Amino acid sequence: MSNRPGTRSAGRPSAAATEGNPPGNVTNTVTLTQEQFRQLLEAASGNRVPTAPMANNNAPAFSLSPALVNMNAPIDFSTSEGTKLNKEAIKSLPLKFDVESRSINTFNEVLLDRCSTTGWNNHMADILTIPTSTGDRNLIRDFGRITMEEVRNHCNTHINQQTRQAQHQYQMYQCLMNSD
Numbered sequence: 001m002s003n004r005p006g007t008r009s010a011g012r013p014s015a016a017a018t019e020g021n022p023p024g025n026v027t028n029t030v031t032l033t034q035e036q037f038r039q040l041l042e043a044a045s046g047n048r049v050p051t052a053p054m055a056n057n058n059a060p061a062f063s064l065s066p067a068l069v070n071m072n073a074p075i076d077f078s079t080s081e082g083t084k085l086n087k088e089a090i091k092s093l094p095l096k097f098d099v100e101s102r103s104i105n106t107f108n109e110v111l112l113d114r115c116s117t118t119g120w121n122n123h124m125a126d127i128l129t130i131p132t133s134t135g136d137r138n139l140i141r142d143f144g145r146i147t148m149e150e151v152r153n154h155c156n157t158h159i160n161q162q163t164r165q166a167q168h169q170y171q172m173y174q175c176l177m178n179s180d
Helices: 034-045 080-090 101-118 148-155 164-178
Strands: 129-132 135-138
C-alpha cells in the first residue's frame, strides 16, 4: 500500500482524493519540483510563461522535405547531402511542357509540387513571390499579371549573391531546361 495520501496500491483514488468531485472524476497526485511549481505559479499569475525544456542538440531537425531544413543558410554543395539536394531539385519534371496553352495549368501544378519539395516557395528563401505595382504575385500562378521588368527586378535582388535564393533560382532554371 502506498503511503502517499489520496492513493491506494491498486492506483485507485481513496475516498479522500475524490471527496467533492463529481462521480467519475478522478484526482491524480502530481509531483512537482520546487522550480516547476514556481514556474507554474508565475504562469498562472501572468508574470511569465514557462519555458520549454532545452531541446536535445542531437535531435534531428523536423522538415517535410530534406531541402526545407535550415532554409536560412545556402546549400553546401561540397557535401554529399548538398549534392543530393541539388540533383533532386534540377531533375526533369515528370511532365514535359509542350508550349500548348491547354496543358499549362497541369504543367504549373507539377512545377508547384517541385517548388514545395525544394523550398523554392518557402517564405525564408522564396523566389516565386514577385513584388509588382499591384502587390505581391506568385510567378507561377500569376504569370500573366507580372511584367518581365518586375521579374528581372526581383531576380536582381539575389543574382550573384551567396544566398539560398540565388541557388534556388539557378536550380529552377536547370529544372525547367531539363524539362523541355
